[in-house]
Amino acid sequence: MAPITPAHELFDLTGEVALVTGASSGLGARFAAVLAAHGAKVVAAARRLERLDALAATSPNILPLAMDVTDTTSLEVAMDQAQDIAGPLSLLVNNAGIAGSGRIVDTAEEDWRAVQHVNVDAVWHLSRAFAKRLIARKAPGAIINIASLVSFKVGISSASYAISKAAVLHMTKAQAMEWARHDIRVNAICPGYIYSEMTDDYLDSAGGQEMIKRTPQRRAGDPSDLDGTLLLLASARASGFMTGSSILVDGGHALT
Template sequence: MNRFDLTGKNALITGASSGLGRHFAQVLSAAGARVAVAARRTERLAQLQSEIETHGGRALPIELDVCDAVSVRAAVTCAETELGPIHLLVNNAGIANSKPVLELAEEDWDRVMDTNLKGAWLVAQETARHMVRLGHGGSIVNVASILGLRGTGQVASYCAAKAGLINLTRAMATELAREDIRVNALAPGYVITDINRDFLKSKAGEALLRRVPQRRFAELADLDGPLLLLASDASRYMTGTVVAVDGGQSAIV
């Protein structure tokens, strides 16, 4: 039996229009899941839907603003109506703001906290309510970061939000365990994407690389195994766990 198989499962992925979220949707679809791909930029979701369905999968694009509770409720309802019970949530939507802490404006702070922490809570709460109402349990994977485990300069709001998300993961895991809902966090290190590729090749990127014991940045594919572990029955006795995928960076004191 392949416990990583997601055939017959329905998944909701937030922040699916680009980067990690887009890749996660493709990975879950390839493992057999029907995927509801949600984001604000719906034009990109249509392209993702086409790619997934070309390979024999089923994808449902949904417009979603994770900071808006009404939008969140509508998205979860749409996913349930069109695909059926939601067995899996990948809570991936997030943004960053790079500024020195003394120059960080209140609106900059609020925007990052609202998206990365409040937004994640709203989607996780609504999806968990759905799972409890239908009584089928499920898995919630919150996409955190190693910067929620250790701080760094220039991204204070991001570090604070991801640290909050990690403790939110633990709190929800404790409360929802008896509902057969597992809540875990995936904490990537520096992952090469189209957005940061040039930066990671710069002198600043080279300095970051020296702090990674494996001496390389992650490729998107390096997250596939950990994601499928937390998404599937392979992790059925794991909840409240933070899985760091960072080449050993978080192991350095």
């Protein structure tokens, strides 16, 4: 029998260097803090630098980096900047995302494109730049893509967003398939409704409260509800045989 690793060692990320996109608020800020608290050095990236500076003030392991993920031509440079300030990256959390609402016939092409640009194109560019660097270094690594409950389940008036998150799920599988031979694991977290700047208004509305009542656990999530799943997928010791997986964390919403 293989030796049993105690939990604190299983999730110890000392020596890992992570890039978390969309770290200026919500889930991304929490992801950066949790990875840093478990020993990883974390480059926290987003456009609102003052938010990142405030986050970095909470931990010596967090380093802020201004990044607009829609500026796709600069993402290779941004990846190099991340490595310059923190060292060679071993973990990428593709978390930056925007919501898109409206029925398909009412959605302007530029609004459709804006959602796909942040939620899909940027994940493709960043993952590719990250994997190219790991492959060149012959180093192992992991990507965690933030997909969604709506990767599996569409609703009225959220088609642009749901389609983008379904693409993230399929991208996760394609990346996992291509990069397993390079010891790069790629998995997805699929959150249900979690309180954040993206969802607060909806969850506090009458419609949101109705939706919460229909969710089996009868509550929306807190970003901390994702801590365990994040650590599982980030740690090669804990999930070394997992790639191409997606984990729903949704209070049972997908069952309805």
